[in-house]
Amino acid sequence: MNSQRVLPTGDREVSDSEVVARVLAGDAEAFGLIIRRYEGGLLRYATRMLGYPDAAADAVAEGLVRAYRHLASCRDPARLKSWLYRIVGNRCRSHLSRRSASDLSLEDAPPLPDPSDTEAEAERAEQMALVERALHTLSPEKREAFLLKHVEGLSYEEMAEATGERIPTLKMRVHRARAALLELLEEYP
């Protein structure tokens, strides 16, 4: 499935392929459109993968700069989204391989709930903490598969492009991630 994005700009929409062509033709500012289009999802993905917003921001910033510098090597700009997830995914793997949990400083830790939060917000923060804790008990491969499928909404074809893995392998990881996650969530209803 090809889910190429388009973005309204003035009186028409610009496809990823058109934006890439503009950047490659020398319009560096057009890369800002790519950032606006994908930054949110990439930051969310990296944050869930790494568990720490600062590390995630580094991974996404490094990934986007690399994407800009290597944009000419994006062979199919219509599949820019999965190409970007691949680059940022590689940055995340690199961070994970370099950094163990014991290396993390308190400054990196997720913010504690603010006592002034409303009850609903506090409940949501508690849910988030529970799900994130469960997510981080999964192996990085299963976590990546679950996030790409169910949070980032990639198709299995796009996931294969983003990870370099075969579709049956990815399906197996997603299925196992669902089962493991459900079991952990059932322990803490």
Next chain:
Amino acid sequence: MTHIDPQVHRVLDGELPADALTAAQREQLAALQRAAQVLSDLPRASVASRVMAEVRRPAPGVGRRLTHWLTERHTISISVRPVWSLALAAVLAAVAVIPGHEPAPVLGDQEGIAQFVGRFPGAKSVEVVGSFTDWQSGAIVLRDDNHDGIWRGTVVLPVGQHEYMFVVDGERWVADPLAGRYVDDGFGRENALLFVRPVAR
């Protein structure tokens, strides 16, 4: 591990409608959908200004030097593997004694010379792109004057470590098989590594 009925997986994979599930299966479906929903909040942070600052940073001014040196005659050597280094040294020694060969150009203290050699029989064009060209094509075009499939080019580069790739026929990116050292390119592939040293004086 909790057993999830295959029907639930099929619904989550978009192959079946949710109403095909039993009540118990729907509970499993709902729990997983809730988890995904909780994780779907977008972060408030942004890296846009940081990335655009890098994007707007002027490219290093090596392009003019590269163009200049591509039009000059020169003798050069950058080793890749020991066996190739020896062969290259022998060739360069022979070149050095040819009468009338122009002397090597004067280089800055922080400049060295790199020679790229690649075997691409049948290729119509081969160029080198790398960290020194900001990964832009068109600056370093290799030549196959003998039509033997061996493409060569020589350039002046800043001293230090550089990443590079060959681009064959304008579309096929190939890591130099003779580079000996490589680094992850962030796309699941590897760039070749080049170490440029100052010319001995």
